[in-house]
Amino acid sequence: MQAQRHSKQRDAILENLCSRYDHPTAEDLYFSLKPQIPALSLATVYRNLAQLESDGKIIRIESGTTKRYDGNINLHYHLTCLDCGGVFDIFLNDDCGLCQKAAESFDGKIVSHSVLFTGYCPSCSKQAG
Amino acid sequence: MQAQRHSKQRDAILENLCSRYDHPTAEDLYFSLKPQIPALSLATVYRNLAQLESDGKIIRIESGTTKRYDGNINLHYHLTCLDCGGVFDIFLNDDCGLCQKAAESFDGKIVSHSVLFTGYCPSCSKQAG
DNA sequence: TTCGTTAACGATAATCGTTATCGTTAGCAT
DNA sequence: ATGCTAACGATAACGATTATCGTTAACGAA
Secondary structure, eight states, X not given: OOXXXXXXXXXXXXXXXXXXOSOXXXXXXXXXXXXXXXXXXXXXXXHHHHHHHHTTSSEEEEETTEEEEESOOSSOEEEEETTTOOEEEEOOSSOTTHHHHHHHHOSSEEEEEEEEEEEEOHHHHHHTO | OOOOOOOHHHHHHHHHHHTOOSOOOHHHXXXXXXXXXXXXXXXXXXXXXHHHHHTTSSEEEEETTXXXXXXXXXXXXXXXXXXTOOEEEEOOSSOTTHHHHHHHHOSSEEEEEEEEEEEEOHHHHHHTO
């Protein structure tokens, strides 16, 4: 296995992702970084997101058709708004014993977990209900 | 809005899905039903899965690239095996207070939730670890 | 500092799951 | 039986992601 080389593009992608809280798609990041790195290719964004994810530096959110990414790797959950389609963070103090209970009732090995809520975000729930 | 009509295809899809526990993809169901309904079209499978899902009769599992479906609509969670790629059921008695805690700490409205564990299924965890 | 190796890049073609289109079929109310 | 149109089957289109390939640049060794 070869050493991973440093790259401006990967740095920029990670930095951009960690500085925002809207859980962008690969394309969102691409357009966000394009002014800063005009020669950037969308393929490079996908490549680096995959790499950063397998390195455990970012999180992939499986929400609907398009994958979204999160630079916050601390334990937290997400909610997809049925109205605006946005993805929002939900911070709990712990996992509510979910992993322990799951480990007790499942005859396999649990490595990680993710929770995806659906509902209405603060803004949309105030407007309509 | 027009009334939903009955169709053999939809019946067969729902029945097939409810009789199995492997969380098949649309294509899995298509090939499974093809001998029984030779004229079946893959588009029909997709159409009916979407309809059954919006009717609340089945559940869609967002696991990786391909959507999978589950005929069991009772509360339970899933685990994706990192080894074999299969999706397995995890039954807990309740949601461990997840929804309540989330509602308390989130200024929006929560409608539903899903939990996806990753790890190793019983069979794969016995073989390797 | 220069050189050689090759990881990573940019551009773009290919892939693949899913959705849309459209002419035909069949469920069901009249 | 007849008419209306939801649902069908076949297939084209779509969109997100991945693979390919020639070029560029990171970085260890000379």
